Amino acid sequence: xxxxxxxxxxxxxxxxxxxxxxxxxxxxxxxxxxxxxxxxxxxxxxxxxxxxxxxxxxxxxxxxxxxxxxxxxxxxxxxxxxxxxxxxxxxxxxxxxxxxxxxxxxxxxxxxxxxxxxxxxxxxxxxxxxxxxxxxxxxxxxxxxxxxxxxxxxxxxxxxxxxxxxxxxxxxxxxxxxxxxxxxxxxxxxxxxxxxxxxxxxxxxxxxxxxxxxxxxxxxxxxxxxxxxxxxxxxxxxxxxxxxxxxxxxxxxxxxxxxxxxxxxxxxxxxxxxxxxxxxxxxxxxxxxxxxxxxxxxxxxxxxxxxxxxxxxxxxxxxxxxxxxxxxxxxxxxxxxxxxxxxxxxxxxxxxxxxxxxxxxxxxxxxxxxxxxxxxxxxxxxxxxxxxxxxxxxxxxxxxxxxxxxxxxxxxxxxxxxxxxxxxxxxxxxxxxxxxxxxxxx
Numbered sequence: 001x002x003x004x005x006x007x008x009x010x011x012x013x014x015x016x017x018x019x020x021x022x023x024x025x026x027x028x029x030x031x032x033x034x035x036x037x038x039x040x041x042x043x044x045x046x047x048x049x050x051x052x053x054x055x056x057x058x059x060x061x062x063x064x065x066x067x068x069x070x071x072x073x074x075x076x077x078x079x080x081x082x083x084x085x086x087x088x089x090x091x092x093x094x095x096x097x098x099x100x101x102x103x104x105x106x107x108x109x110x111x112x113x114x115x116x117x118x119x120x121x122x123x124x125x126x127x128x129x130x131x132x133x134x135x136x137x138x139x140x141x142x143x144x145x146x147x148x149x150x151x152x153x154x155x156x157x158x159x160x161x162x163x164x165x166x167x168x169x170x171x172x173x174x175x176x177x178x179x180x181x182x183x184x185x186x187x188x189x190x191x192x193x194x195x196x197x198x199x200x201x202x203x204x205x206x207x208x209x210x211x212x213x214x215x216x217x218x219x220x221x222x223x224x225x226x227x228x229x230x231x232x233x234x235x236x237x238x239x240x241x242x243x244x245x246x247x248x249x250x251x252x253x254x255x256x257x258x259x260x261x262x263x264x265x266x267x268x269x270x271x272x273x274x275x276x277x278x279x280x281x282x283x284x285x286x287x288x289x290x291x292x293x294x295x296x297x298x299x300x301x302x303x304x305x306x307x308x309x310x311x312x313x314x315x316x317x318x319x320x321x322x323x324x325x326x327x328x329x330x331x332x333x334x335x336x337x338x339x340x341x342x343x344x345x346x347x348x349x350x351x352x353x354x355x356x357x358x359x360x361x362x363x364x365x366x367x368x369x370x371x372x373x374x375x376x377x378x379x380x381x382x383x384x385x386x387x388x389x390x391x392x393x394x395x396x397x398x399x400x401x402x403x404x405x406x407x408x409x410x411x412x413x414x415x416x417x418x419x420x421x422x423x424x425x426x427x428x429x430x431x432x433x434x435x436x437x438x439x440x441x442x
Contacts, residue, residue, distance in 0.1 A: 010173050017165045025158045029151050036147030037140075044139050045108060048121045048132045055083065055130045080118070080133040091128070100133055110136070175199045179207055191218040242268045298336050300371055300440065301327040301364045307343035308362055315351050321359045322351065328366035332440040334419045342415040343373070346436055349409065350377040359431055371440045376428040412438075 080100060083092035100113055100120070111118045111133070118133040175198055182194055193211040196204055245268050249261035308324050315322035332339070343362075350360045358378040365372045416423045421440045428435040 009176075010169060013169045013173075014166060017169065018162055021158060021161055021165065025154055029154050032150045032154065033147045036150050037143045040143030040146050041139070044134065044143075045119070045121070048119070048134060049123075051081070052121050052123045052130045052132045055081065055132075079135075082131045082133075084129040084131075086127060086129075100131070172200065176203055179203070183210075189221075191215075191221070239272065242272060295333050295335055297331045298334050298339055300330050300332050300339065300373060303336070303339055304343055304362055304364050304373065307340060307347055311344065311347050311351060314348070315360060318351065318354070319357050320351055320354055322347070322362075323360075324362045324364075326363040326365065328364055328371075330364060330366040330371040330442070332371055332419070332421075332442070334440075338415045338418070342412050342438065345409075345412050346373075346375045346438070350375050350379070350434065350436070353377065354379040354433065358433075361431065366442070369442050371442055373438045373440070375436045376431045377433040378428075378431040379433040381427055381432070381434045382425060412436075 079094070081092070081094040082090055082100065085091050100111065100118065105120070106122050106124055109120050109122075111120050117136045119136050119139065120131060120133040122129065122131045124130075179194055179199070191214045193214060194207050196207050196211075199207055242265065245261060245265040249258060249265060252258040252261050304327060305324060308322060312322055347360065347362060354360055354377040360375065360377045363374045363376075365374070413423050416438050419440060421438050424437045424439070426435045426437070427433075
């Protein structure tokens with residue numbers, strides 16, 4: 001038969017504690033019983049010894065009766081006393097039917113007689129020998145009764161102690177049951193923290209970690225809701241525009257009109273594609289932030305070189321001078337993929353807003369306690385009044401004719417904040433355009 005193993009903490013505690021109490025009680029009862037029997041034997045032996053000593057006399061006893069007479073004598077067989085003269089004549093015997101051997105071993109001895117065993121103590125003086133015998137069956141019965149009386153308190157206290165243990169264990173685990181009920185009674189969208197009031201020190205860290213998990217899940221859930229809302233809002237206009245452009249293409253009669261409609265449709269598809277790409281990047285970054293992706297040392301100078309190399313062809317298409325004139329060797333603690341997205345977006349924004357034939361420079365400077373990444377361009381820059389608003393999602397500077405989704409700087413800022421870095425926008429004194437600086441803690 002298969003034994004079912006309990007996984008209940010309460011059941012295991014109760015089982016082990018009650019088993020320990022039972023084993024301890026049985027061991028204590030056994031020790032107490034044996035001790036009581038031993039003490040009783042010592043007490044009875046002492047009494048026999050004292051009785052024999054009290055029967056000693058300096059005057060020889062004489063008896064006119066036949067010491068060896070077999071006449072039945074009514075009396076008590078539990079305790080037998082006999083006295084012999086120096087010449088071996090029994091001069092005294094207590095009233096008893098018991099017939100003990102006509103010999104005496106000085107001191108204590110056990111003798112089998114009359115179908116039972118006697119405990120005998122013998123003592124000899126100059127004029128007599130005294131022998132006191134006691135039936136061991138009677139002694140054991142009296143000793144057992146005495147020992148059983150010592151077991152009474154143990155038998156009474158054991159169930160009381162078991163009840164106390166059950167009450168203490170149940171009361172100690174009550175906070176765990178309360179937390180379980182709180183979690184079980186929640187709705188699926190209820191991610192509020194679980195109350196830590198009255199929790200023991202062993203359970204409080206578990207509830208704290210559970211609350212941290214609820215917080216991360218809530219962040220991921222909010223990010224998902226924001227993404228869905230943003231995607232639904234921002235994709236509605238491009239998709240409607242694509243639909244109108246397709247209808248315009250269908251209604252085009254001439255070849256030139258169709259060519260114009262196809263060009264508009266292609267541009268609309270490119271804008272929608274760019275928007276979807278940026279939305280997916282934003283969603284991945286928010287999910288990564290909510291999930292607590294692991295960090296590692298990242299060579300930020302090497303990452304900047306790779307980002308410049310990847311976007312070199314894009315800059316060459318606009319005849320923009322893209323370079324990395326200064327790059328100190330430095331490492332920052334972060335997520336490599338996220339930092340690459342940050343650098344690519346910074347450089348891509350600079351290329352996008354820089355006029356044809358302009359310049360975009362990237363630099364990495366290692367300073368005491370920090371690492372600074374700077375991207376400068378020769379474009380129109382951003383007015384000081386708009387430099388805070390451009391970090392909002394889907395916000396674009398009024399009057400800008402550059403195609404974009406309005407998500408690039410929002411993504412950059414989110415990644416920078418997650419890495420403990422600061423993002424600052426200013427005016428490039430060397431190139432005259434925008435200067436974007438990201439400062440990482442070293």
